[in-house]
Amino acid sequence: MAAVTLLETKDLSRSFGGLHAVSNVDFALGEGEVRAIIGPNGAGKTTFVNLLSGRLRPSSGTVTFEGSDISGLPAFERVRRGIAYTFQITSIYPNLPTLENVMIAAQGGGHKDAGASIAERAGQALASVGLQDRAGETAGEMAYGHQRLLEVAMGLALDPTLLILDEPTQGLSDSEIEDFCGLVKEIANKATVLLIEHNMPVVMQLADRITVLNFGEILAEGTPEDIRADRQVQAAYLGS
Numbered sequence: 001m002a003a004v005t006l007l008e009t010k011d012l013s014r015s016f017g018g019l020h021a022v023s024n025v026d027f028a029l030g031e032g033e034v035r036a037i038i039g040p041n042g043a044g045k046t047t048f049v050n051l052l053s054g055r056l057r058p059s060s061g062t063v064t065f066e067g068s069d070i071s072g073l074p075a076f077e078r079v080r081r082g083i084a085y086t087f088q089i090t091s092i093y094p095n096l097p098t099l100e101n102v103m104i105a106a107q108g109g110g111h112k113d114a115g116a117s118i119a120e121r122a123g124q125a126l127a128s129v130g131l132q133d134r135a136g137e138t139a140g141e142m143a144y145g146h147q148r149l150l151e152v153a154m155g156l157a158l159d160p161t162l163l164i165l166d167e168p169t170q171g172l173s174d175s176e177i178e179d180f181c182g183l184v185k186e187i188a189n190k191a192t193v194l195l196i197e198h199n200m201p202v203v204m205q206l207a208d209r210i211t212v213l214n215f216g217e218i219l220a221e222g223t224p225e226d227i228r229a230d231r232q233v234q235a236a237y238l239g240s
C-alpha cells in the first residue's frame with residue numbers, strides 16, 4: 001500500500017561556496033508518516049530541512065508539496081500552506097509571556113479554515129505540550145526543556161500538515177525526552193512529522209522510516225530495522 005506523497009524533492013542541491021551541503025537529493029515523504037533524518041554532524045540535515053521550509057533557496061532542484069512546486073515560495077507562504085518547523089537553536093521571544101509567543105506563531109497559519117480564534121488555538125497548542133499552567137510565564141525564564149516544548153507548541157498552533165523538528169530533544173532530560181516521545185506520537189495522529197534527531201532510541205521508537213544523510217547525500221533509507229542492520233550506516237554513523 002503506497003501512501004500518498006505529501007512532500008517530494010527532486011535533485012535538490014545547495015552549495016555554500018564550493019561545499020556541497022545538500023547534493024542531488026531525491027526524497028519522498030508519505031502523508032501521515034513519522035520520518036527521521038539522521039546522519040553525522042555536518043551531513044546536511046539542517047540545510048536540507050531549511051530548503052523544505054524555505055529558509056534557504058536551493059542551488060538547483062525542486063521541492064513539491066501537496067502536488068505543487070513550492071521551490072520558489074518564501075518561508076511564510078510555506079507556513080501558510082501547512083509546513084511548520086522548529087529550529088535546531090531555540091528561537092522563542094524570550095521577553096514575552098509563553099502564551100503570547102504561541103499567539104504570534106499562530107498568526108502565520110491559516111491554510112485550514114480554523115473556526116477557533118488565535119487565542120484559542122494558542123491555548124490548545126500550549127495545553128497539548130503540557131505548558132498550559134505556564135501561559136503567563138516569561139518564556140526566556142522557563143527551563144530549557146520547557147522552552148523547547150514552547151517551540152513545538154508554536155509549530156502546533158499553525159495546525160500544520162507537516163511539522164519539521166530539528167533536534168527537538170537536544171538538551172532535554174531523560175524524563176522530558178520520554179514525555180516528548182509521547183507528544184510526537186499524539187502529533188502524528190494529525191500531522192506528518194519530519195524529525196532530525198541524534199538520539200537513536202528516540203529515532204527507533206518514533207520513526208516509521210529513517211533517511212540517513214551523509215556528506216549531503218542519502219546514504220540509506222528504510223525502516224528502523226533496515227537501518228539498524230545496514231553496514232554502511234553503521235560505518236558512517238552508528239559506530240559499532
Ligand SMILES: Nc1ncnc2c1ncn2[C@@H]1O[C@H](COP(=O)(O)OP(=O)(O)OP(=O)(O)O)[C@@H](O)[C@H]1O
Nearest residue numbers: 016019021039040041042043044045046047048088
Ligand atoms: N550558511 C552556511 N554557510 C556556509 N556553510 C554552511 C552554512 N550552513 C551550513 N553550512 C555547512 O554545510 C554543511 C552541512 O551543515 P548542516 O548544518 O546542514 O549539517 P547538519 O547535518 O545539520 O549538522 P548537525 O548535526 O551538526 O546539526 C556543514 O559543512 C556546514 O558547515
Ligand SMILES: [Mg+2]
Nearest residue numbers: 045046047088
Ligand atoms: Mg543541524
